[in-house]
Amino acid sequence: MQLKDIYDVVVIGSGPGGLASAIQAKKEGAESVLVIERDKEPGGILNQCIHNGFGVEIFKEDMPGPKYAEMFIKEAESLGVEFMLDSMVLEITPQKKVYVTSKWYGFNEIQARAVVFAMGARERTRAQIRTPGFRPSGVYTAGTAQRLVNIEGFMPGNRFVILGSGDIGMIMARRLTLEGAKVERVLEIMPFLTGLTRNYVQCLQDFNIPLQLKHTVKRILGKNRVEAVEIVEVDENFKPVKGSEEIITADTLLLSVGLVPEIELARSVGVAIDPTILGPYVDEEMQTSIPGIFAAGNVVHIFDLVDWVTEAGFIAGKGASRYALKEKTEKVLIPIKSGNNIHHVVPQFIKKDALEKAPIKLMMRVSKPIEEKVWIELRNENNLIFRKLERYVRPGEMVVLTIPQKTYDEVFKSNTLYVSVEKFGG
Amino acid sequence: MEKFDFIIIGAGVVGAMIARSLSRYEVSLLVIEKESDVCMGTSSANTSIIHAGYDPLPGTLKAELNVKGNKLWDTLAFELGIPFKRTGDYVIGIGKEEIDGVEELYKRGVENGVNGLEILKKEEILTKLQYLNREVSLALFASSGGIVDPFQATLAPLENAVLNGAKILLETSFEDFIFNGKRIIGVKTNKGDFYSDWVINAAGLYSDKVMHKAHVHEEFTITPRKGEYYIFDRNDFSIKEVLFPVPTKASKGIMVTTTVHGNTIIGPNSHEIEDKEDTSNTEEGLTSVYEGARKLVPTINLKHVIAMFAGLRATGNARSPNPNIDYNHDYLIDILPNLGLVNIAGIESPGLASSPAIAEYVINLLKDANVKLKEKKDFNPVRKPRVRFRDLSNDERKKLVENNPSYGRIICRCENVTEGEILAEIHAPIPAKTYDALKRRTWLGTGRCQGAFDLPRVIELLSKELNLDPTEITKRGNNSKFLFRKTKEVQNAVKRYL
Numbered sequence: 001m002q003l004k005d006i007y008d009v010v011v012i013g014s015g016p017g018g019l020a021s022a023i024q025a026k027k028e029g030a031e032s033v034l035v036i037e038r039d040k041e042p043g044g045i046l047n048q049c050i051h052n053g054f055g056v057e058i059f060k061e062d063m064p065g066p067k068y069a070e071m072f073i074k075e076a077e078s079l080g081v082e083f084m085l086d087s088m089v090l091e092i093t094p095q096k097k098v099y100v101t102s103k104w105y106g107f108n109e110i111q112a113r114a115v116v117f118a119m120g121a122r123e124r125t126r127a128q129i130r131t132p133g134f135r136p137s138g139v140y141t142a143g144t145a146q147r148l149v150n151i152e153g154f155m156p157g158n159r160f161v162i163l164g165s166g167d168i169g170m171i172m173a174r175r176l177t178l179e180g181a182k183v184e185r186v187l188e189i190m191p192f193l194t195g196l197t198r199n200y201v202q203c204l205q206d207f208n209i210p211l212q213l214k215h216t217v218k219r220i221l222g223k224n225r226v227e228a229v230e231i232v233e234v235d236e237n238f239k240p241v242k243g244s245e246e247i248i249t250a251d252t253l254l255l256s257v258g259l260v261p262e263i264e265l266a267r268s269v270g271v272a273i274d275p276t277i278l279g280p281y282v283d284e285e286m287q288t289s290i291p292g293i294f295a296a297g298n299v300v301h302i303f304d305l306v307d308w309v310t311e312a313g314f315i316a317g318k319g320a321s322r323y324a325l326k327e328k329t330e331k332v333l334i335p336i337k338s339g340n341n342i343h344h345v346v347p348q349f350i351k352k353d354a355l356e357k358a359p360i361k362l363m364m365r366v367s368k369p370i371e372e373k374v375w376i377e378l379r380n381e382n383n384l385i386f387r388k389l390e391r392y393v394r395p396g397e398m399v400v401l402t403i404p405q406k407t408y409d410e411v412f413k414s415n416t417l418y419v420s421v422e423k424f425g426g
Numbered sequence: 427m428e429k430f431d432f433i434i435i436g437a438g439v440v441g442a443m444i445a446r447s448l449s450r451y452e453v454s455l456l457v458i459e460k461e462s463d464v465c466m467g468t469s470s471a472n473t474s475i476i477h478a479g480y481d482p483l484p485g486t487l488k489a490e491l492n493v494k495g496n497k498l499w500d501t502l503a504f505e506l507g508i509p510f511k512r513t514g515d516y517v518i519g520i521g522k523e524e525i526d527g528v529e530e531l532y533k534r535g536v537e538n539g540v541n542g543l544e545i546l547k548k549e550e551i552l553t554k555l556q557y558l559n560r561e562v563s564l565a566l567f568a569s570s571g572g573i574v575d576p577f578q579a580t581l582a583p584l585e586n587a588v589l590n591g592a593k594i595l596l597e598t599s600f601e602d603f604i605f606n607g608k609r610i611i612g613v614k615t616n617k618g619d620f621y622s623d624w625v626i627n628a629a630g631l632y633s634d635k636v637m638h639k640a641h642v643h644e645e646f647t648i649t650p651r652k653g654e655y656y657i658f659d660r661n662d663f664s665i666k667e668v669l670f671p672v673p674t675k676a677s678k679g680i681m682v683t684t685t686v687h688g689n690t691i692i693g694p695n696s697h698e699i700e701d702k703e704d705t706s707n708t709e710e711g712l713t714s715v716y717e718g719a720r721k722l723v724p725t726i727n728l729k730h731v732i733a734m735f736a737g738l739r740a741t742g743n744a745r746s747p748n749p750n751i752d753y754n755h756d757y758l759i760d761i762l763p764n765l766g767l768v769n770i771a772g773i774e775s776p777g778l779a780s781s782p783a784i785a786e787y788v789i790n791l792l793k794d795a796n797v798k799l800k801e802k803k804d805f806n807p808v809r810k811p812r813v814r815f816r817d818l819s820n821d822e823r824k825k826l827v828e829n830n831p832s833y834g835r836i837i838c839r840c841e842n843v844t845e846g847e848i849l850a851e852i853h854a855p856i857p858a859k860t861y862d863a864l865k866r867r868t869w870l871g872t873g874r875c876q877g878a879f880d881l882p883r884v885i886e887l888l889s890k891e892l893n894l895d896p897t898e899i900t901k902r903g904n905n906s907k908f909l910f911r912k913t914k915e916v917q918n919a920v921k922r923y924l
Contacts, residue, residue: 038836038839086835088835088836088839090836090842099820101823101827101834101835101836101844102827102834102835103827103831103832103834103835103845104831104834105834106824106827106828106831106834107820107823107824107826107827107828107834109820122874122875122878122879123875123878125732125874125875125876125878126876127657127731127732127733127734127876128729128731128732130712130728130731130734132706132707132708132709132711132712132734133706133707134705134706134707135705135706135707135734135735136901136906137861137900137901137902137906137907137908138908140878140881141878143878144877144878144879144881144882147882148881148882148908148909149913151882152882152885152886152896152909153912153913153914154896154897154909154910154911154912154913155909155910155911155912155913156908156909156910157910158910179913179914218709219706219709220706221706223703223705223706224901224902224903224904224905224906225905225906225907251910264661264840264874267661
């Protein structure tokens, strides 16, 4: 491949968000689209997700991660999207100069007309939960362990304790069990599951792996390799309950304690970051605060389902292509704010003129679970605009609210929109 | 029978500096180290400070060697390519009750011969450092204080020694001395016997055990004092100064400081322990570090922490060699010509700062004992630092990658460490053979993701370059391997779960 000096759209990351962005950008008329990927193959983390559960929404088919990725990779290739693999973007300027380094292509400076950030997320590490004890080998994030097992083909341990009931942790519990390891326990510091209920059933219950809520790791033992972990129950304030300590023999501790958007590049170029979710603020086109720089996927906020990442990628790709082809849009923004029991909502802004076009989907997470019927409400300063019934809400499961066309007049008049969870019947 | 003029026990910073100093002379020299790499004990886990010298009690060996050592670092860092910055440092007095403490340090510093000391009033210090606790009353500024990369500070002199003919054996632990009558003629190790005219005991935390094997200083003991630390993500929280609190009897107190890599670091607390291998962090310890640091900088927030660690100070109980001083935590550095033994022990803080002066001191002890030290004609004092991709300009990067494409491939995304740098360290004069050895040399895995991204890639590179199976790659030798077996080799398939 001969690199061009200028591309209409440069997409950083070739996971589901990046692939969808690149495809859509092409379809919307962008002539040259380059996807830069740091791994040796396109597909991102999908390649290590060999479990199924992908594509149910978009393809009405249940497939493993690599297959889901392959469908998009093939489409992107057939559309003429260029891939620059095993290459790392080091820096982007607000003028959209992309500095990228590679063993194969050398050190390059590429000019983009529009950029899509699709760098995904990184995992929270031991330091972020500040677990005391020794610092031996055998403490892995669940995703690193997943790569070691599913891509490298090696077992990082035999007896596991998993901290965190996020989806990756539960999926790894099953995966490791199938490879002959013993998963002693999955611990969750919250009083509720943080991953999908479906994964609790299929990964833990079906394999008799115990889940302990309100528990955490107090200490790691073993100077060279993990030998055991001391666990402890916590109270409502996450303080250890004295006397509840238990030492579990294990050679490996997996941490599945949350994902954080990978925003170092975004931050270095200066896009505004939403402090609640640590992803860039975006509007309904997934455009960040810097014109021409878009974001798609987990780099914005952490999605539950890959299908929704793909959808966000389509939106960002479309926006990026329009921007690159110099379609002007009027920029009157309506902020969307989190109300009662809403942890965050994406997008955080919509453009007024966007209301004419495609339906606008608001994606949100609740702060606390409510195991009964509730309203998800969209309001402005004066009125209730729209509400939707949910049978329950759980922090582990994203809530989606599509703003119906018939309410656009009311939305258009609003200065600020508010979403909240309200009592059913209220 | 392999015979050397000198055997040095211990590849920490003290052993390293002595090895380098001895390699100036026409002598044969062996360094033995029990761990899988150099710089794995006290030298690897400390505050990375080159102390100015106002802290030790005037008249002690500690004071003398600290002040002398401090002055040696500019040349040393230049010759050996050690990242070193003379940042200056501050002692921050909080509240009226600490004014005396600051003034006392100033006096001590003057008496110890420290140049560039200055007392700053409340308004002055607050104008300079606006993030400080508003209760600050007085501060001491020492322009000669500095920070160093402690790993390079150990590796570089050892590598320089090796390039000048010294030999180093890792995973080689001292077991006993070999005597011929009363004189030591060698050491027994787990890797066999090695003979020498002189043995230099630089065994750090274990230096008491080593000298006791020679039946000297039976009353001398090393008590480890643990110090714990937090390291912060430089993108989230960054303080560029070196701040000490007013010290207490037990320690210099919990600092807020920076590393040469730009990461803010807080610590250490100080508590005596028994186990010389116990480098675990404790909840109480970490809490006291946080609280101590907040006394200086109230805005510190633990959510920006990227790593914690603990180090052990090799605290001895040696009386000061100066008979006029009542102090029993001084450095123990002596030569026993009849035995053929040199002891360096109790080198707690400011050991890193003092280490080059300790080496000079040892050379003088040897010369005074009429040991023949003839300068080598072809001694090369220069050890060039290896290229660091992240420190280069874009133009330099482009050129580097054109010349050697492996420098274009990033292995550690947070610290921008390239494949080329890793390969260079694996094939260096003192090869990096473990994950942590690469980490100490290249800084990979020390960023916000703490190795989550680079680990599989580093295992692959190490196994390929060292021609080892991936299951044989370790974090730091011993049993610290990462991988247990291949997948699909399920011996006891756990069908019972299905």
